[in-house]
Amino acid sequence: MKEKLSVVKIGGNIVDHPEALQSFLSDFKQLEGRKVLVHGGGVMASKMARQMGLETKMVQGRRITDSETLKLVTMVYAGWINKSIVAALQKIGCNAIGLSGVDANLIPAVRRSPEPIDYGFVGDPDPTQINASFLSQLAESGIVPVFCAITHDGNGSLLNTNADTIAYSVATALSEKYETILYYCFEKEGVLRDLNDPQSLVLTMTQEECESLKQEGIVADGMIPKLDNSFRAIAQGVSKVIILHATNILTGRGTLLSGSVVKE
Amino acid sequence: MKEKLSVVKIGGNIVDHPEALQSFLSDFKQLEGRKVLVHGGGVMASKMARQMGLETKMVQGRRITDSETLKLVTMVYAGWINKSIVAALQKIGCNAIGLSGVDANLIPAVRRSPEPIDYGFVGDPDPTQINASFLSQLAESGIVPVFCAITHDGNGSLLNTNADTIAYSVATALSEKYETILYYCFEKEGVLRDLNDPQSLVLTMTQEECESLKQEGIVADGMIPKLDNSFRAIAQGVSKVIILHATNILTGRGTLLSGSVVKE
Numbered sequence: 001m002k003e004k005l006s007v008v009k010i011g012g013n014i015v016d017h018p019e020a021l022q023s024f025l026s027d028f029k030q031l032e033g034r035k036v037l038v039h040g041g042g043v044m045a046s047k048m049a050r051q052m053g054l055e056t057k058m059v060q061g062r063r064i065t066d067s068e069t070l071k072l073v074t075m076v077y078a079g080w081i082n083k084s085i086v087a088a089l090q091k092i093g094c095n096a097i098g099l100s101g102v103d104a105n106l107i108p109a110v111r112r113s114p115e116p117i118d119y120g121f122v123g124d125p126d127p128t129q130i131n132a133s134f135l136s137q138l139a140e141s142g143i144v145p146v147f148c149a150i151t152h153d154g155n156g157s158l159l160n161t162n163a164d165t166i167a168y169s170v171a172t173a174l175s176e177k178y179e180t181i182l183y184y185c186f187e188k189e190g191v192l193r194d195l196n197d198p199q200s201l202v203l204t205m206t207q208e209e210c211e212s213l214k215q216e217g218i219v220a221d222g223m224i225p226k227l228d229n230s231f232r233a234i235a236q237g238v239s240k241v242i243i244l245h246a247t248n249i250l251t252g253r254g255t256l257l258s259g260s261v262v263k264e
Numbered sequence: 265m266k267e268k269l270s271v272v273k274i275g276g277n278i279v280d281h282p283e284a285l286q287s288f289l290s291d292f293k294q295l296e297g298r299k300v301l302v303h304g305g306g307v308m309a310s311k312m313a314r315q316m317g318l319e320t321k322m323v324q325g326r327r328i329t330d331s332e333t334l335k336l337v338t339m340v341y342a343g344w345i346n347k348s349i350v351a352a353l354q355k356i357g358c359n360a361i362g363l364s365g366v367d368a369n370l371i372p373a374v375r376r377s378p379e380p381i382d383y384g385f386v387g388d389p390d391p392t393q394i395n396a397s398f399l400s401q402l403a404e405s406g407i408v409p410v411f412c413a414i415t416h417d418g419n420g421s422l423l424n425t426n427a428d429t430i431a432y433s434v435a436t437a438l439s440e441k442y443e444t445i446l447y448y449c450f451e452k453e454g455v456l457r458d459l460n461d462p463q464s465l466v467l468t469m470t471q472e473e474c475e476s477l478k479q480e481g482i483v484a485d486g487m488i489p490k491l492d493n494s495f496r497a498i499a500q501g502v503s504k505v506i507i508l509h510a511t512n513i514l515t516g517r518g519t520l521l522s523g524s525v526v527k528e
Contacts, residue, residue: 052315075340075344078343079344079346080342082342083338083342083414084338090369090418091418095368096368097367099361102350105359134405137405154355158348
């Protein structure tokens with residue numbers, strides 16, 4: 001039987017809330033088995049952009065990354081957020097290592113085509129190219145990888161990358177060796193039929209149900225790529241995907257995507 | 265016989281000069297044996313501080329690091345400079361990994377006493393506490409560690425640390441297992457008797473000669489901690505320390521500190 005490994009994705013703005021961060025990391029540390037953390041950072045990047053007088057350009061909810069913005073997001077994601085999380089994990093005795101996709105060539109990516117929209121220095125990783133052997137070497141040494149959402153093109157350019165996609169890619173690449181569980185943490189309890197009512201939580205969801213919720217407009221915006229990544233992860237070998245609030249990772253209460261194989 | 269390992273320290277401003285960076289990294293890649301790179305970044309941090317409207321406070325050539333400055337230097341050193349260098353190394357087929365002292369608890373440090381001068385979030389590493397076994401595990405896997413000058417106190421705080429001291433500490437910690445050579449690259453050919461005359465290069469220097477050059481005022485300012493770190497490194501097991509221009513690392517032409525054991 002394969003050993004368990006959890007890949008947990010959180011937003012980066014948690015770094016701005018020391019108590020929430022410490023409480024989440026303490027839960028994260030208690031998760032059974034090997035683990036990997038992936039963090040975003042968009043909110044803090046936009047805040048820092050304002051401070052530096054840089055304009056934030058978004059198209060369809062995604063950041064346009066020109067060279068100045070690439071510098072900014074690399075500083076915020078790979079620098080401040082990543083190292084602050086690792087320092088907070090070290091404090092509680094969790095031996096973490098902060099990584100981006102360029103380190104040890106862990107996540108090579110391809111710069112996105114400028115057609116139909118030129119997103120600039122933005123890349124998409126290919127899960128089959130991930131350096132899974134080095135990642136499992138770290139895991140076997142009891143070291144917890146903490147990823148920011150920066151990758152590279154192999155030709156000297158760093159690339160801004162969607163953190164949900166990093167989490168999907170890493171989970172998929174590790175699912176060959178491990179029984180992999182992917183947790184997408186966000187600010188709600190999971191997928192809600194009514195955004196204002198936590199009781200309307202959708203406990204399980206098939207891909208067909210997801211499609212009809214999309215058509216009803218209940219699944220919209222940033223939730224769409226999260227769910228697309230989730231079903232792709234399941235199709236490619238990830239055992240279980242749960243979308244939930246960061247405070248619930250130990251109970252696992254949230255939206256469990258079916259197709260997920262629940263092994264007890 | 266021990267295997268060779270080189271620890272090379274460069275300034276961080278080289279990242280602002282793509283051609284000089286590429287040429288240096290291509291030389292670095294050709295250095296025989298295992299290697300580790302350590303980079304600074306003070307010039308770029310001061311530039312970024314101006315852009316963000318932060319005041320740079322220096323006392324005796326050292327930066328006072330309040331919490332906003334700590335955030336800034338972590339962004340610049342661990343984020344932009346570190347990942348840019350790693351991306352440039354990956355481009356030329358050198359499998360590098362970007363690290364700070366907090367990652368895998370590689371370089372624990374102690375926050376400097378606020379007496380007589382309160383430098384803020386500034387730390388000094390203890391070479392005996394460095395995680396040398398993980399570093400040599402990386403080296404044996406053919407992975408090249410690239411260090412920025414950020415460490416941590418083990419209690420959740422990142423610490424700004426002198427990059428020369430990081431290089432000294434890492435070289436010293438690795439000298440038990442490897443025949444370690446420490447290269448301090450800077451903007452001159454080495455120690456010069458006359459700063460305006462490259463022909464006045466001091467080819468070798470004992471600790472006594474160093475003391476008298478200090479008294480003559482020929483060795484001054486930033487060169488003093490560099491030389492103090494160098495002689496400390498030699499006393500603690502580093503085989504060879506050379507102070508030289510970054511363009512000369514393959515020839516090794518510069519100031520060789522004696523006490524250095526030259527093994528051919």
